[in-house]
Amino acid sequence: MTEPxxxxxxxxxQFRRNKARRRSFKDLFAGxxxxxxxxxxxxxxxxxxxxxxxxxxxxxxxxxxGKSTLLKLVAGVILPDEGRVRVGAGVAPLIEITGGFxxxxxxxxxxxxxxxxxxxxxxxxxxxxxxIIDFAEIQxxxxxxxxxLSSGMKVRIAFSVIAxxxxxxxxxxxxxxxxxxxxxxxxxxxxxxxxxxxxxLFFVSHNERDLRRFCSRGLYLDKGKLVLDGPIGEVLxxxxxxYNNPTx
Amino acid sequence: MSTTTPPRPRRSxxxxxxxxxxxxxxxxxxxxYSTSALGYFxxxxxxxxMAGIYWFxxxxxxxxxxxxxxxxxxxxxxxxxxxWMWFTGTISDSxxxxxxxxxxxxxxxxxxxxxxxxxxxxxxxxxxxxIPVLIIFAVIFGAHAxxxxxxxxxxxxxxxATLVLGIGLIVAPLVVFFRDLERAVKLxxxxxxxxxxxxxxxxxxxxxxxxxxxxxxxxxxxSLYRSGLYPEQLVAFPVIMSVIISVVVLGIGLLVFRRCERAVLKEI
Numbered sequence: 241m242t243e244p245x246x247x248x249x250x251x252x253x254q255f256r257r258n259k260a261r262r263r264s265f266k267d268l269f270a271g272x273x274x275x276x277x278x279x280x281x282x283x284x285x286x287x288x289x290x291x292x293x294x295x296x297x298x299x300x301x302x303x304x305x306g307k308s309t310l311l312k313l314v315a316g317v318i319l320p321d322e323g324r325v326r327v328g329a330g331v332a333p334l335i336e337i338t339g340g341f342x343x344x345x346x347x348x349x350x351x352x353x354x355x356x357x358x359x360x361x362x363x364x365x366x367x368x369x370x371x372i373i374d375f376a377e378i379q380x381x382x383x384x385x386x387x388x389l390s391s392g393m394k395v396r397i398a399f400s401v402i403a404x405x406x407x408x409x410x411x412x413x414x415x416x417x418x419x420x421x422x423x424x425x426x427x428x429x430x431x432x433x434x435x436x437x438x439x440x441l442f443f444v445s446h447n448e449r450d451l452r453r454f455c456s457r458g459l460y461l462d463k464g465k466l467v468l469d470g471p472i473g474e475v476l477x478x479x480x481x482x483y484n485n486p487t488x
Numbered sequence: 489m490s491t492t493t494p495p496r497p498r499r500s501x502x503x504x505x506x507x508x509x510x511x512x513x514x515x516x517x518x519x520x521y522s523t524s525a526l527g528y529f530x531x532x533x534x535x536x537x538m539a540g541i542y543w544f545x546x547x548x549x550x551x552x553x554x555x556x557x558x559x560x561x562x563x564x565x566x567x568x569x570x571x572w573m574w575f576t577g578t579i580s581d582s583x584x585x586x587x588x589x590x591x592x593x594x595x596x597x598x599x600x601x602x603x604x605x606x607x608x609x610x611x612x613x614x615x616x617x618x619i620p621v622l623i624i625f626a627v628i629f630g631a632h633a634x635x636x637x638x639x640x641x642x643x644x645x646x647x648x649a650t651l652v653l654g655i656g657l658i659v660a661p662l663v664v665f666f667r668d669l670e671r672a673v674k675l676x677x678x679x680x681x682x683x684x685x686x687x688x689x690x691x692x693x694x695x696x697x698x699x700x701x702x703x704x705x706x707x708x709x710x711s712l713y714r715s716g717l718y719p720e721q722l723v724a725f726p727v728i729m730s731v732i733i734s735v736v737v738l739g740i741g742l743l744v745f746r747r748c749e750r751a752v753l754k755e756i
Contacts, residue, residue, distance in 0.1 A: 255754060316597035318753040331597070339591030344519050356511040357596045359504060 243328065244290035245409060245440050246314060250323035252285035253309060283309050284464045287323070293408065296441040298455030298472050300479050305461045307444045311335060311411050314442060329440075330359060330407035337398035343387035347378065347397060350386050354401050368404050375426070376400035396423055403430050409440045428453070448476055508598040512606040517613065531614045532621050535569040542687050556688050558718040560629035566622050567714050568686040571644070574615040575652055575706070576677050581607045582656035583663045583670040590756040600749055601742075604656040608649055616645075626717060637716025644712035651705050651734040657741030661748035664755050685710050689721055702726035705733040 257279045283306040291297055299307045312318045313325050315333040340354040351372055355365045373379055376396040381389060389397070412431070431454060435441055445451055451458070451472060458475025460468040462482070468475050499507075521527040543562050546552045557564045585603045586593055593603060626633065663669045684706040685692075693701055701707050708730025715722035 312594075317594055319750045321750070333595065333597075336591055336595040339595035342515060342519060344523050345515070349515075349518065353511055353515055357508055357592075357598060359499065361499075361507070 242292055245293040245328050246291035246442070247326040247328075248287055248289050248314075248323070249326075251287040251310075251313065251320050251325060252282055252322040253306070253313065253318070253320050254280045254282045257281055282464050284461060284466070285322070287466050289459065289466065289469055291440060291442070293329075293440055294438045295457055296435055296455045297443065298451040298458045298475070299442070299444045299461060300451065300458050300475055301461035302483060306464070307461055308335075308413055310459075310461065311413050311442060311444050314409075315411050327409060329409055330405075331409045331411060332358065332402050332405035332407040333411045333413075334399065334402050335411060335413045337402055338394050341386050341394065341398060344385060346383045346385055347373075347389070348382050351397070351401055354398070355405065358402070358405050358407075360405065372397075372400045372404050375403070375430070377423075392420065392423075399427060403427070403434070407439075409442065410434055411442045413444045414446070451476065505599055505602065508596075509602050509605055509609065512602060513609045513613070516606060516610040520610075528617065531573070532618045535566065535573050535618065536621065539565040539569050546687065556692050558689065558714070558721070560631055563622070563625050563629050563631045563717065564689075564714065565687065566625050567717060568710050570615060570618050570622060571648060571710065571713055572681065572684070572686050573618075574611050575648065576681070577614075578607045578611045578652045579655055579659060580674060580677060581611070582660045583673050585656070585660040586664050586752060586756050593753070593756060600753075601657065601745060604660050604745075605653060607656060608653045611652075612645070612649060631717045633716055634719055636719060636722070640712045640715045640722065644709050647705070647709050647712070647730055647734050650738050651709070651730075654734065654737035654739070654741035657738075657745040661745055661752045664748075664752045680704075680706070689714070689718075690723065690726060691721070699725065702729045703733070705730040705737070709734075 287310070299310060301307050309318070311333075312335060313320055314327060315331055315335055316325075316327070317333070317335070340357060341350045342353065345353070348369075351369065352362065352365050355368075355372075356362070360368075373382060376393070376399070378389070378393050378397055381393065386394065410431070428450075431441065435454065441454060443451065443455055455472045458468070458470065458472040459466060460475045460479055468478050524530060526533070539562060542565055546556065547561055552561065554561075582604055585607060589603060593600070625631075659669065659673060663673075684704055685701070690698055690701050690707050690711060702725050708726035708728070711721045711723055711726055712730075
């Protein structure tokens with residue numbers, strides 16, 4: 241077996257149950273061990289798995305079982321409370337994709353900004369710029385302020401930028417639910433393309449068809465644990481068995 | 489299945505940090521200047537109007553007669569107000585460093601200190617861009633520059649950047665948990681304005697308070713800024729204190745930031 245591209249060891253993260261509760265100064269400066277945490281709960285604990293380059297992994301589970309959290313941990317946008325995530329290559333996260341866009345700046349500036357924040361150099365963005373705009377089908381709006389785009393266009397350009405990042409690992413968090421049907425098909429084709437080019441995919445979705453289409457392996461998260469790690473078919477069957485909802 | 493496309497050349501951490509910092513700094517400046525017609529002039533208009541007001545109050549109304557600060561007083565004021573704008577601007581913006589950019593912070597994995605460092609840098613660049621105003625006033629009112637400014641001015645800038653970054657790293661994550669801090673910071677900044685030698689100089693204070701005033705790192709920093717035009721403003725003790733305190737504050741800032749980072753990311 242080749243060196244894993246993503247390696248997750250004993251991963252755990254906890255959140256506060258009650259968002260409104262104010263923290264006290266004492267809480268903040270007390271040692272990590274001694275800190276009182278009455279309202280904390282573990283989203284999941286003791287997650288351990290490896291992902292080999294080129295694998296396509298689907299994460300399955302009910303709402304609130306930490307699927308998106310797991311994705312964010314792999315993306316490095318939140319940090320674990322225990323264990324660690326090691327990602328051996330660059331990551332293109334399709335998570336909150338429109339988040340990086342600034343409404344007052346033009347589409348052009350925004351593309352350079354977002355791609356740059358994800359690690360592309362100016363020259364690399366320039367080389368791919370036309371491709372990004374073509375993919376998003378917004379050639380006529382390159383110098384329009386981002387805020388004047390329609391919401392569909394916003395998502396299209398955002399997807400397009402991240403999809404062109406050319407990173408070996410792609411994280412997808414249900415963003416494909418947006419956009420019109422033809423654009424969604426286009427996104428799917430793009431993901432197919434990336435997969436056949438040997439990229440590693442990490443996919444969170446409730447859509448069984450999508451999961452079966454893209455993924456070869458499934459991770460089933462339930463009640464704070466990794467219940468099953470196996471071929472996607474088996475994982476989905478088990479999930480359906482547990483929750484008896486074969487369509488959603 | 490094997491990888492068919494070669495991955496892009498990985499850039500080093502320092503390189504990535506620098507380029508992300510620069511991108512966000514440029515974005516800040518571009519947003520600020522693309523949304524206002526007067527752009528650059530706002531960043532110098534504010535300190536100039538303030539300088540005008542203080543000049544009127546202290547020279548015309550209170551008839552200061554050369555006893556407080558240095559002559560020409562208007563140049564003395566501007567020399568202190570320009571760096572003050574950098575200080576106060578960065579710190580009050582750092583209260584919103586995470587909250588305003590929450591979506592962006594949640595979607596990129598760049599080192600989180602950049603969210604504060606970019607404020608220090610963009611406000612610092614505005615400060616540098618405002619220095620010509622000081623030069624123009626110094627020439628018009630006949631203040632005499634001396635050569636010591638070749639080292640005092642850059643040293644002051646480095647010290648202030650260190651101090652402001654340190655304070656920003658403390659304030660930015662704490663505000664996420666204690667929203668009240670945002671208002672407290674505004675109040676403290678207003679207090680600091682009069683507690684720091686801006687409209688006066690440390691030398692105007694009674695002798696026994698002067699050594700206490702040196703505990704305010706801004707005393708040393710402003711005395712450095714002014715020493716190029718007013719050599720007698722350069723006093724060793726406050727300068728040494730400001731070096732020590734700035735470095736310590738940055739250290740505390742990094743510590744607090746590291747402590748809070750995990751929780752901040754969950755909260756926003």
